[in-house]
Amino acid sequence: MNKRSKFAGLALSATLAAGTLFTVAPAGITYANEQTAVAFSDLDPTGDDYQPILALAERGIIKGYPDGTYKPGRDITRQQAAKIIAGALELDTKNVKDPGYTDLSKDSEYYGPIAALTEAGILSGTVKDGKKVINPASNLSRAQMAKIIAEAYDLDHEVSYTAPFTDVTADEWHAGYVQALYNLGITKGVGNVYAENDFVTRGQMAMFIHRAENSGEAVKTVEAARDLIYDFLESKSEVKDNNGVVIVETAFDRETGVYDVFIDADTNIASLLSALGKLKEVGLLSEDITKLGLTHLKVADNKPVDLTKDFDAAVNTLTQQVIDEVLRDGKISSHNIPVEATITVGKYTLKEEITLNGNLKR
Template identity: 40%
Template structure:
């Protein structure tokens, strides 16, 4: 095997040593960077070169105490388990798995590993070395941890040697599928009870007489031949628990071993080169990517596998093997494209690793890490497998902290008051997210946390505390009685500044206004106090106020203050209760309040019996006559009967109507009627007001709906000329619209004050 490896090595180096230069424009942004344990650091990058990639990186410092890299295996050699599940199954007190990646290649249908796997010299899988420069492991390369605890990436020479009557034969491998022209040794450690070979070969069954419980480097198994199956036999050969089966295919092997007979003694030896003997574990994979800080790709980079831009998983070493790096590159996704072999090797060199080897990638690429606050490993990258779920794999590499759980050292907590100044009597509380020991192991929280006050001026209740006295104190957060963190608490007996809102207010009787107050400390920051500590009160007979600042006004015309008191300090807001309005529907801020108030006080216009004015009601002709007669002070005691059929002498407004008709201000309608309940149009209003106040003049305003031949044109012009009307914004007067009580009052007020 050594000669074969050397020949292939020369070939592949010639094919693959030339790679593209590093891209000087590549940029890497660190998104996450924090320790998983004392000797294990996790980072996540966004790397932009030819493509944008998301990269996860765990760096393990094997020089740090209690720090290891371990090989994770499922329960059976041909079993499969997700990277995260395998890590959590192997994690326990004193052996905390804090990070993991998927490892070597495996048979997707049967589940068994494809390449060599061994731990503490015990061989789990003999594996194979592939043929062809386009194959991932076409020369025997591996990663492992040596006997002295260093990370190793290098070639290996695993030999399975068969001996018969003093002659040694180099076998192709052990405990894996037999391929064409190969010789394979099957032991009881094979995942199947039978060899599962086809009929194109022959098999020799050997019994050693003793149970074989494991296979190890340096082990020799010797026994007697108990059965030989002829070429072409389809018999399923069982592997004896006390022996092994030699399975051979090809004429060359037949000529070499056809002389073996029943009862002959056969031996098989498993050995590995000195570098890997007694290693903590060895895991074969490929291709080699980086050697001596330079790209060193041990496969054809022009092959389909070498050119494919896909997710990648890598293990690398630096610092002469004292640092091990787990690296994953997400791929085939929008956030991350992946890398081909050249890009991958160049990127690894830019990271500064000394050696690196490729692991199973594609949909298998997975990294798990332990997040703070929980000792379980969770997914760190985004796999490209269907639904971004983890693929079940046959082996993992695990970053492990063997330190026992210690006392609390690190804490993540939130103070509900953000360490602000407290008023005497105010309360605060903390919420703890996690507590970690010095190795970042998560510690239990429920029943393990407590608070203490340094000066005993803070009354502690569970994870809450209340200020009892002005001054400075300190709260300690304890885990199982050991202080993990502390912070200062400042307490005052009054705010440095207080503000009340609104700062002043004029309100109507019966109206409710919500007053609020804010308080600041001497640094201008919000003071912490309980809402119940604010005492609200009123000065003057202005109304009442609730405990939460809702003021209800009473007693129109009264003035006073709303007062907020906090601690020993108070602040006031002047309040005026507005005088009673003219009418229920005419508040003090009504747009025509002044005009209606004047007409009301001068007994020119009155409201309704229910206390309303009804400003938007249409004005009747009878009411217009009444209002005009009052405004002009017409004599209604001795009037001439106008003779209208609908205005008899006993009509309620007979005298006022007769007076305005006699004064020539209003006239009747056709048929000798006055139509007292009919509405007054804006054009009729213009005539009435113009005649009542002897208005003259013309205006430069020409309303587009009152032409010169309109009967009301001169009256409208007289109103406009005397600034009694300006019309509407669209340059109309709307002469045929009924005028409202409010607008009639407005025009009358302007006419009186022209």
């Protein structure tokens, strides 16, 4: 296994390709196939941290106290968190390079995990009075936790800060890391604040790690759906009339996010409507693409149109909306029209933003 778990960077507001946006609803993170053989006497079965603690304990990543408790509300130290993270990532904590921390003994049970995480680029420590330190016994703050989780699971943290937490500003060092966790539902904050300086508890740490691991499922789901949609739209398609003349052609470029529609039509509404109606047979407005999970389409500033109830009626509505956009300046011409597609795959919601580029061939 690699030193670090490799998950493609996924963010709620991260562009996966030019012109295309996918989102994963935070509520979509669930826990599957949980093992509950391990039990702790002080856990609340209704608590958010209950299943995460049991799942990590079953894997031998976390342990309780001799009295049979886990003490989920106790603050966790940086070294304790390091040991758990290293275990979750299955890092080699024996054959490690000396990280050079002057406040970390090589005889410590935490030396191997901290050294492994440092070598993997997840921990870096700091310099105090000219000495490299890691402050292993200090409690772990929520800001520090965000960085460690994001680095450990390769979450995309180079994103604009848009989270609703009022106590984190975009210019703070941890803003991107907090955003990365918020994007995937790994953290929900405390009301309208993130509580960046509060300490992370043992229960919360298990919960954050477990959610981060489950985000890998979301990444795979999104990538699979994205690729299927890209492949479908990139396969250049055409519709011919009864005489074999091509009247509609479509093509999609995943690099630019542009969906080209070439229509062989006269510059009048009737001809244009007739040609656009052919789009039901191919491409973005075809019923085939709904089988990939497409549920809604939103044209420009219009409301999203549901494709799952009455497909024909939905396509008629969308066609008229496209016509309205084409005629916005009072004449028929080529237009770049923003279209947002909503795709539902299992418990995940994905959104794709593309540019519909209409081109008249006459």
